[in-house]
Amino acid sequence: MTVDDLHALLKQNYNVDLPKNYLHFALTFNELDRNLKGLQTHHICPRCCGGTDLKENLVRITFHHHRKLHQLILQTKELTDEQKQKLTFAYQKMKKG
Secondary structure (H helix, E strand, C coil): CCHHHHHHHHHHHHCCCCCHHHHHHHHHHHHHHCCCCCCEEEECCCHHHCCCCCHHHEEEECHHHHHHHHHHHCCCCCCCHHHHHHHHHHHHHCCCC
16 A cells, blocks of 8 residues: 555545655554564554544554654644644553553
8 A cells, every 4th residue: 555545545534634754654664563573553543533443544563663653643733632632642651562
C-alpha cells in the first residue's frame, strides 16, 4: 500500500485527513519492524479520531517507533483539543513492551 492509497482509505473510512509524512513513517516503520520481536500495535487513525481495529488501520512496530508516531500525530493541525488531550495522555502512558 502506498502513502496515497492509505491517505485515501483513511479519508474514505474515517473522514480524517492525516498528514502524509505521518502516514509515510507508519508504513515505513511497519515494514522495517515486521520481523522483530516485542512489537506493539499502533492505530494509524487513532481511536479518538474514529479509528477502528480493522487490519488496514493497524501497524505492528517497536516501542521507539510507536512513540515517534505519537509525536508525529500530535502535530496534526486538524485535531480537536479533546483528541490532542487523549493522544498526549496515551503518549505519556506508553511503556516499553
